[in-house]
Amino acid sequence: MSAEFDISETLDVKGASCPMPVVKTKAAVDGLDAGDILEVLATDPGSMSDIDGWASGTDGVELVDQMEDADVYRHYVRKTG
Amino acid sequence: MSTDTPETVADGTPTRAELAARVEELEAALEDVTATQDSKKMSIVATKGTLDMAYPPLILASTAAAFDYDVTVFHTFWGLDILHEERSKNLQLSSVGNPNMPVPNAVAAVPGMDRVTTKLMERKIADNDTATIEELIETSLDMGVEFQACQMTVDLMDYDEDDFYDGVTVGVGAATAIENMMDADIQLLV
Numbered sequence: 001m002s003a004e005f006d007i008s009e010t011l012d013v014k015g016a017s018c019p020m021p022v023v024k025t026k027a028a029v030d031g032l033d034a035g036d037i038l039e040v041l042a043t044d045p046g047s048m049s050d051i052d053g054w055a056s057g058t059d060g061v062e063l064v065d066q067m068e069d070a071d072v073y074r075h076y077v078r079k080t081g
Numbered sequence: 082m083s084t085d086t087p088e089t090v091a092d093g094t095p096t097r098a099e100l101a102a103r104v105e106e107l108e109a110a111l112e113d114v115t116a117t118q119d120s121k122k123m124s125i126v127a128t129k130g131t132l133d134m135a136y137p138p139l140i141l142a143s144t145a146a147a148f149d150y151d152v153t154v155f156h157t158f159w160g161l162d163i164l165h166e167e168r169s170k171n172l173q174l175s176s177v178g179n180p181n182m183p184v185p186n187a188v189a190a191v192p193g194m195d196r197v198t199t200k201l202m203e204r205k206i207a208d209n210d211t212a213t214i215e216e217l218i219e220t221s222l223d224m225g226v227e228f229q230a231c232q233m234t235v236d237l238m239d240y241d242e243d244d245f246y247d248g249v250t251v252g253v254g255a256a257t258a259i260e261n262m263m264d265a266d267i268q269l270l271v
Binding site: 015023058 | 140143144146147148149209210211212217220223224
């Protein structure tokens, strides 16, 4: 997998189900610097809608990209502030 | 004395000092409004203590905290068991009165059946990698969720404040819950 952006950190939440992918993503983003991009690897199909919704409703984060890749959902979240 | 800033003006025009005071007042008011808008709040009242009903308030509380909401969960009656360190690890599920479960009421009411139903549910939770109640409580506390134990029901159930997870607020009543709801953008009763 090659992304067009630099990934600062990868969070593996494969196996975890709601609400943990979002909750752990939030905790990981809090530890990053502004501009950093977090890669989240999940197997929960609900994470596609949930991480999108979380990023839309939360200040200081932006969803850069999402993709499904061999049963793993990949999310790229940028910390903006 | 300079004539540039007269103390009083005959035609009722405010003085410079009066205007400065008014600007300061408005700036303070604006700051209050902005501060209120910055922190979004959610208030949940948790009244149930069965294994299935313990999940919704905890899932919503931890998720709202991820959205940067200040979350307060007021636990009353059987909802207290969710905060009870020992009892929270042993919450039960019953098929009695739940027609969606595959056990007829007559069978579900047999002594010991609740244990069976609970074990089946616990196994499903483990197989599905669903978080346990304890994990959700600890995660929510880490994220700053405030859990409150209703004092009246703590006394009614004969619980002690040491029975609850560290970080749980005790010594609060309905007025505290109402106060939280008044300030909240989202209010839920579970």
